[in-house]
Structures are given as structure tokens and as C-alpha cells.
Amino acid sequence: MINRRKIGNRYENRAVHYLKKQGFFVIAQNVYTKKGEIDIIAKEQEYLCFIEVKYRSSSDCGTPGDAVTKKKQKKIYEAAKLYLYYHHTPFDTPCRFDVIEILGEQIHLLRNAYGGL
Secondary structure, eight states, rough: OOHEEEEEEHHHHHHHHHHHHHEEEEEEEEEEEEEEEEEEEETTTTTEEEEEEESSSSSTTTTGGGGGHHHHHHHHHHHHHHHHHHHTTOOOOOEEEEEEEEEEEEEETTTTTTOOO
């Protein structure tokens, strides 16, 4: 049986390593709120980034980013609002919603992949 959580953690760890090499400061990984999970929270310059990691072994069913549906975006957005509230983050903190696509062995960062706060 496939352990999806174990596979997900492996690719999220690859994404964290990639982000650090790109100059991000990783704050947290696998943040759970009552509204949903945020894979990675990181800072890039002045931006607080809420990052979803998606992996696919091939593009037969589209890109990994295609899996971040409007419904998934809304869940991440709501989870991010709770994170900001619980961490007393100033209301004027610039936030961004990014997606890391891992397709086979290739990693691609989509900055500001969808609307947000």
C-alpha cells in the first residue's frame, strides 16, 4: 500500500531545501489549523509566503499546479488567515500564495500563483 503522507513529506522536504537555496527563510512546515493545512510557510524579502507543494511523476494528467483547485486555494487562504491571527501578525504584512510544482525530478516555483489576503 502506498503511504501518501510519507511520499508527501519527502517532496515537501525537497521543496524546503529548494526554497532555502533560493534565499527563503522557512518558518514552518505542515502547519495545521481547523480550516486546513499549509505545507510550508516562509519569508522571501518582505513577503510572508504560504506555499503549497504538489508532486506528479508525469504531466499525463496536467501540471502539478493544476491540482491546486479553487476549493484548495480557499482552504489554504482560510488556514492562512487563522495562522496570521494566532501569530498576531500585523495586518499590513504583505502575504503571497505560492505553489511549488515537482514534476518528476524538476522543481518549479510559481510565485503569487493565486490571489490571497
